[in-house]
Amino acid sequence: MATFSVPYVASNSDSWGPPEQDDANPNSPASLRFADLPYSPFGRSDRLGRAADFTSKGTDRRGNRGRYKQNDDEDDGEEAFQLVDTSKTSATKRFVTPASRRRQHTARLRQVNARRQQGVSSLAKETLTRGRGGAGGGPGGRGGRGGGGRGGGRGGGRGGRFNNNRVDRSPSVAVQADWVKVEELDLVKLTKQLVASTDVPTAEDVLWCGFLDPYNDGYDKITSRQPQPLKRMEHKEFYPVTTTDDPVLEKLAIDGIGQVFVTDAVLAHLMTCTRSVYPWDLVVQKLAGGILFIDKRDNSQLDYLTVHETSYQPPSPTDDGINSPERLGLEATMINQNFSQQILKKSGRKEMDLPNPFFDEDDADGMEPASVAFRYRKFALDAKTTLVCRTELHGLVKNSQYMTAFALNEYTPPNSTMSWRDKIDNQRGAVLANELKNNSFKLAKWTAQSLLAGAGQMKIGFFS
Numbered sequence: 392m393a394t395f396s397v398p399y400v401a402s403n404s405d406s407w408g409p410p411e412q413d414d415a416n417p418n419s420p421a422s423l424r425f426a427d428l429p430y431s432p433f434g435r436s437d438r439l440g441r442a443a444d445f446t447s448k449g450t451d452r453r454g455n456r457g458r459y460k461q462n463d464d465e466d467d468g469e470e471a472f473q474l475v476d477t478s479k480t481s482a483t484k485r486f487v488t489p490a491s492r493r494r495q496h497t498a499r500l501r502q503v504n505a506r507r508q509q510g511v512s513s514l515a516k517e518t519l520t521r522g523r524g525g526a527g528g529g530p531g532g533r534g535g536r537g538g539g540g541r542g543g544g545r546g547g548g549r550g551g552r553f554n555n556n557r558v559d560r561s562p563s564v565a566v567q568a569d570w571v572k573v574e575e576l577d578l579v580k581l582t583k584q585l586v587a588s589t590d591v592p593t594a595e596d597v598l599w600c601g602f603l604d605p606y607n608d609g610y611d612k613i614t615s616r617q618p619q620p621l622k623r624m625e626h627k628e629f630y631p632v633t634t635t636d637d638p639v640l641e642k643l644a645i646d647g648i649g650q651v652f653v654t655d656a657v658l659a660h661l662m663t664c665t666r667s668v669y670p671w672d673l674v675v676q677k678l679a680g681g682i683l684f685i686d687k688r689d690n691s692q693l694d695y696l697t698v699h700e701t702s703y704q705p706p707s708p709t710d711d712g713i714n715s716p717e718r719l720g721l722e723a724t725m726i727n728q729n730f731s732q733q734i735l736k737k738s739g740r741k742e743m744d745l746p747n748p749f750f751d752e753d754d755a756d757g758m759e760p761a762s763v764a765f766r767y768r769k770f771a772l773d774a775k776t777t778l779v780c781r782t783e784l785h786g787l788v789k790n791s792q793y794m795t796a797f798a799l800n801e802y803t804p805p806n807s808t809m810s811w812r813d814k815i816d817n818q819r820g821a822v823l824a825n826e827l828k829n830n831s832f833k834l835a836k837w838t839a840q841s842l843l844a845g846a847g848q849m850k851i852g853f854f855s
Contacts, residue, residue, distance in 0.1 A: 560669065560670055560708070561670070562670050562672075563669075563670040563671050563672045563692070564672045564688070578664070578665045579665075581665060582665045592770040592771050592772055592778075593770070593771070594768045594769070594770055594843075594845060595768060595769050595770075595771075596766065596767070596768055597643065597648060597767040597768060597769050597779065598639060598643075598744065598745065598766075598767040599743035599744045599745065599764060599765070599766055599767075600639065600743055600744070600745040600746065600747060600748050600764070600765040600767070601743050601745075601746070601747045601760070601762075601763050601764045601765050602740050602741060602742045602743055602746075602747070602762065602764065603740070603741045603743075603762055603763075603764045603784060603785075603786055603787050603793070604735035604736055604737070604739065604740050604741075604762040604786055604787070605735065605736045605738075605739040605740075605741075605786065605787045605788075605789075605790060606734060606735060606736070606786045606787060606788050606794060606850070607734055607735060607736050610734045610852075614815075614816050615811075615812045615813075615815050615816050616816075621726065621729055621730065621733065621854060622729065622733050623729060624728070624729050624732045624733065624761070626757065626758055626759060627728075627732050627758070627759065627760070627761045628750065628755075628758045628759065628760050628761060629728050629761050629763075630747075630749040630750075630760070630761075630763075631656075631694050632654075632749055633654070633686050633687060634652055634653055634654050634657065634684050634685060634686040634687075634781075635676060635684050635686050637654070637748070637781060638748055639748050639765070639767060639781070640652045640684075640767075640779065640781060643767065643779055644678070644682055644684075644779075648769060648777070648779055649769050649777040649778060649779035650681060650682055650683065650775075650776050650777055650778075651682075651683045651685065651772075651776065651777070651778040651779070652682070652683070652684050652685070652778075652779050652780075653684075653685040653686075653778065653779075653780055653781075654780065654781045655780055655781060655782040655783060655840045655843045655844060656687075656693060656840065657673065657685055657686065657687055657693065658685070658778075658780055658839075658843060659836045659837075659839035659840045659843060660673075660693060660836060661673075661685075662836075662839045663832060663835040663836045663839055666701065666831050666832040666835050667700070667832045668700050668701055668705070668832070669692070669697060669700055669716075671691075671692065671693060672688065672691075673685060673686065673687060673688075674686045674687065674688055692720070694724070695717075695720040695721060695723070695724045696720055696723040696724050696727060696833060697716070697720055697723070697830070697832065697833055698716070698719040698720060698722075698723050698800070698802050698830070699719075699802050699804065699829045699830065700829075700830060700831075700832050700833065701828070701829060701830065701831040701832055702804065702828070702829035702830075704804040704805065704806075704807070705804075706719055706802070706804075714802075719802060722800060723798075723800050726798045726800050726854055727797055727798045728761070730796060730797075730798035730852045730854070731761070731762075731785045731786075731796040731797070731798075732761055732762060734786070734796060734850065734852070735762050735785075735786050739787075739790065740762075741787060741790075743764055743765075747760040747763070747765070748765070762785065762786060763783050763784070763785060764783070764784040764785075764793075765781055765782070765783060766781075766782045766783070766784060766844055766845065767779065767780070767781055767782075768780055768782060768843070768844075768845070780843055782840070782843045782844035782845070783795070783840070783844060784844050784846060786850075788847065788848055792847040792848060793844070793845065793846050793847055793848075794846055794847060794848040794849065794850055795837070795840065795841045795844060795846045795848075795849050795850070796849075796850040796851075796852070797837045797849065797850070797851055797852070798851070798852040798853075798854055799826055799830065799851060799852070799853050799854065800854045800855075801853070801854065801855040809825065810855075811853055811855045812855055815853060815855075822853070837849065837851075
């Protein structure tokens with residue numbers, strides 16, 4: 392007579408999953424099959440495809456309505472058998488008023504934006520190790536907040552329409568397994584805190600270096616019919632010096648002026664980081680006495696501007712031509728530097744208290760420093776913490792008001808019909824609104840830099 396052996400069934404009353412050892416069951420094996428088996432890694436931005444669609448009402452994946460094919464593994468005699476729906480569908484047209492149509496269109500747009508925000512919110516909750524930063528560093532103690540950025544691009548939308556432009560971006564720095572998570576930051580909550588904050592510290596000037604040239608008012612009258620070509624300022628020298636390489640900040644730290652030292656580019660990046668899409672990382676160096684230097688890495692992308700970073704159709708990272716994100720960023724950076732010097736006059740220069748701390752006349756080789764005033768300012772964050780920031784100003788307006796100057800270069804994505812030359816004269820507000828949407832992070836960062844420097848005006852040039 393055949394016997395039936397009861398198979399082993401794991402029983403665990405304390406937690407989920409099979410227990411490490413089941414002594415109560417005599418059929419339990421000596422060592423569990425799945426003991427110490429690690430979980431498979433996964434990403435938060437991973438999305439599942441469609442397994443089955445029961446709402447398509449007779450439409451298969453190829454769009455054949457009312458036609459179903461048998462499986463190839465079934466009876467060979469029924470391979471050619473097909474079911475055809477011969478019923479006629481009666482479509483009744485209903486009159487919709489224009490006002491109702493507008494309300495329906497507005498409701499659909501709100502649903503699309505809501506889905507898109509949900510997708511962005513799920514990606515915005517990043518940790519310091521996996522997202523915006525993390526404890527890091529290497530030998531010598533140079534470490535700090537490194538890491539990630541957003542791993543995914545834009546998605547969502549109705550019917551997966553925006554998933555075609557979704558890009559999975561890797562972190563800007565390789566996150567090591569032995570790094571320890573210091574703190575987790577929710578960017579959505581951080582945005583609400585920044586908006587609701589009313590305790591803004593007042594700025595106090597510490598030191599002035601460099602010089603400023605006056606602004607040429609003739610550039611305010613340029614139109615698309617009378618454009619001004621961009622000139623290459625080959626004899627001007629620019630200095631994107633990092634925080635730790637700045638001798639003035641080093642001297643101020645020795646004198647005990649503050650506890651946190653940073654440049655305006657890095658600080659403005661932190662102030663507007665909730666708008667960024669590309670991954671980025673920073674380095675925080677802690678010295679004796681608790682002094683912090685917030686800096687960027689060597690050859691970091693923070694030295695270059697971005698183009699259409701927050702657009703629905705950003706530049707493709709797989710494009711190796713002139714429209715790749717790296718080449719567009721290099722072009723935008725060069726245009727921005729040359730524009731800031733071209734719009735200034737040759738006479739009426741205002742010298743600051745100290746010369747440019749990064750210019751060496753012995754190694755000049757016919758070059759001269761660009762018209763930039765380095766304004767070192769300190770902000771009292773609380774009774775025990777003072778932040779010292781190196782800010783930049785680019786010119787003088789009417790010899791009394793400080794200004795900053797930045798440039799926007801036109802980028803036309805595929806299937807776009809908007810041209811600056813056609814609308815810049817009559818619809819300047821529409822062009823600016825479109826750039827605020829496509830370059831939200833870059834414009835917010837420029838605004839933060841101008842506010843930190845105490846500029847009275849911010850000049851923006853458009854280059855096509």
